[in-house]
Amino acid sequence: MSWLTAFLAAIGRAVMGGLALIGRLAIYGGATLSHVVHPPIYLKEILQSLLNVGYFSLPVVGLTAIFTGGALALQIYSGGSRFNAEAVVPQIVAIGMVRELGPVLVGLMVAARVTSSIAAEIATMKVTEQIDALVTLSTHPMKYLTVPRVLAGLIMVPLLVGVGDIIGILGGYVVGVRSLGFNASAYLQNTFDFIEARDVVSSLVKGAAFGFIATLLGCYYGMNTGRGAQGVGRATKSAVEAAAVLILAANFLLTSIFFSL
Amino acid sequence: MIELRDIHKSFGANRVLRGVNLTIPSGSSMVIIGGSGTGKSIALKCILGLVTPDSGLITLDGKDVTKGDRDAFLARFGMLFQGGALFDSLPVWQNVAFRLLRGSLKRPKAEAREIAIEKLRRVGLKPEQADLYPAELSGGMQKRVGLARAIAAEPEIIFFDEPTTGLDPIMAGVINDLIREIVTEMGATAMTITHDMTSVRAIADNVAMLHDGVIQWTGPVSEMDASGDPYLAQFITGSPDGPIEAVR
Numbered sequence: 141m142s143w144l145t146a147f148l149a150a151i152g153r154a155v156m157g158g159l160a161l162i163g164r165l166a167i168y169g170g171a172t173l174s175h176v177v178h179p180p181i182y183l184k185e186i187l188q189s190l191l192n193v194g195y196f197s198l199p200v201v202g203l204t205a206i207f208t209g210g211a212l213a214l215q216i217y218s219g220g221s222r223f224n225a226e227a228v229v230p231q232i233v234a235i236g237m238v239r240e241l242g243p244v245l246v247g248l249m250v251a252a253r254v255t256s257s258i259a260a261e262i263a264t265m266k267v268t269e270q271i272d273a274l275v276t277l278s279t280h281p282m283k284y285l286t287v288p289r290v291l292a293g294l295i296m297v298p299l300l301v302g303v304g305d306i307i308g309i310l311g312g313y314v315v316g317v318r319s320l321g322f323n324a325s326a327y328l329q330n331t332f333d334f335i336e337a338r339d340v341v342s343s344l345v346k347g348a349a350f351g352f353i354a355t356l357l358g359c360y361y362g363m364n365t366g367r368g369a370q371g372v373g374r375a376t377k378s379a380v381e382a383a384a385v386l387i388l389a390a391n392f393l394l395t396s397i398f399f400s401l
Numbered sequence: 402m403i404e405l406r407d408i409h410k411s412f413g414a415n416r417v418l419r420g421v422n423l424t425i426p427s428g429s430s431m432v433i434i435g436g437s438g439t440g441k442s443i444a445l446k447c448i449l450g451l452v453t454p455d456s457g458l459i460t461l462d463g464k465d466v467t468k469g470d471r472d473a474f475l476a477r478f479g480m481l482f483q484g485g486a487l488f489d490s491l492p493v494w495q496n497v498a499f500r501l502l503r504g505s506l507k508r509p510k511a512e513a514r515e516i517a518i519e520k521l522r523r524v525g526l527k528p529e530q531a532d533l534y535p536a537e538l539s540g541g542m543q544k545r546v547g548l549a550r551a552i553a554a555e556p557e558i559i560f561f562d563e564p565t566t567g568l569d570p571i572m573a574g575v576i577n578d579l580i581r582e583i584v585t586e587m588g589a590t591a592m593t594i595t596h597d598m599t600s601v602r603a604i605a606d607n608v609a610m611l612h613d614g615v616i617q618w619t620g621p622v623s624e625m626d627a628s629g630d631p632y633l634a635q636f637i638t639g640s641p642d643g644p645i646e647a648v649r
Contacts, residue, residue: 180504182503268486270487273482273488275449276478277500278505279503
């Protein structure tokens with residue numbers, strides 16, 4: 141029975157570890173949000189973070205969205221043709237991008253690009269004593285480092301999702317009109333007629349949630365890094381892994397909520 | 402005056418500080434020596450609140466450092482970190498003027514820059530180096546910038562963590578002289594951590610030796626060589642033979 145006990149103990153440890161992490165993240169997230177409403181607010185750092193998280197992510201988000209929209213149009217056309225439903229390409233591309241693929245892909249790309257960069261930067265600051273230096277210079281590290289980045293995630297990722305949705309639909313439009321023989325104005329008409337306000341709202345809400353998760357986890361793992369280069373590497377890897385998994389889990393949860401409304 | 406009373410600190414099973422008692426009189430320069438991993442930096446970080454002791458009391462001018470306004474407490478300190486701990490994303494002058502650009506000591510940007518350039522000049526750097534980034538400076542220059550940052554807000558107490566580590570002997574001598582001059586002219590209380598006996602002789606009014614988590618010996622630097630303490634004598638001579646175990 142010893143192997144069974146060891147097996148169950150390993151599962152128990154993993155579950156307890158996971159729950160403890162969620163607890164620590166909740167406390168860290170709560171503390172971050174409480175610092176948002178208490179001065180001082182570092183405006184310059186917030187503007188810099190808005191640029192880093194939002195503007196500089198535009199190329200990767202745009203490229204991801206346009207290729208995904210194009211591929212989606214081809215897949216729907218190909219699959220739909222099996223039961224004479226090729227005509228629904230504009231509607232399915234629109235709903236697929238806005239409700240699901242836009243927010244998820246943007247969230248994952250932000251996790252890859254922004255979470256990793258935040259975690260590595262803050263972890264390096266930690267191991268080189270720059271965080272301690274901030275404290276001795278009467279500057280709260282959470283206010284100076286975490287709050288600007290998390291605010292940028294909350295503000296900019298929904299905008300990136302909006303841009304990603306539009307570019308994704310554009311990718312489908314280009315493929316639909318150029319390769320699949322759709323009429324350009326009919327394609328656009330079908331797209332806009334089909335999308336509802338609640339689709340757009342759900343997309344943007346998901347974007348805000350994913351932006352919060354991606355930036356918060358980057359900051360959390362950076363602040364709690366181990367020692368040396370190995371510690372920085374491990375913090376960065378763990379931050380991206382955790383952000384990706386939590387984004388997908390949050391996507392399921394939010395989709396379930398919107399589905400039930 | 403800074404006083405540490407029976408300070409204990411453990412990390413897991415590793416009992417780093419086991420009852421540290423130390424007094425640093427105002428306006429004096431105390432140097433703490435001891436082998437690597439003996440907890441010198443931890444003791445210093447305990448005073449600043451960067452590490453929380455498991456037990457014991459630390460007072461500054463008779464007041465418990467864990468009580469009261471933390472910003473006002475930290476505003477009395479300046480610190481030079483071992484690796485400089487300069488902010489990579491900021492140019493040199495903004496590193497030096499960091500405290501003067503935000504928080505309770507905030508000044509207009511032009512005035513903060515002027516003060517930063519004056520402090521840089523004080524540590525032997527030129528105004529044109531103010532707009533460089535830390536990565537563009539040599540190790541010695543980074544130490545000087547760290548020193549300029551530590552003194553920028555004219556603190557009453559300055560901590561120096563291994564100020565000459567990684568520097569050649571000539572640059573180490575320059576930094577030691579700068580520290581001594583600055584501490585004397587500012588009338589500041591200084592606490593320095595070092596392994597470097599040349600630094601000890603250049604900087605210290607008083608010396609404390611930390612070993613096995615306690616202060617083994619403390620006294621004026623003038624009495625250090627004739628202390629008769631076997632731990633201190635071995636550390637000063639750098640001999641492998643003595644009560645301090647040398648791992649080969």
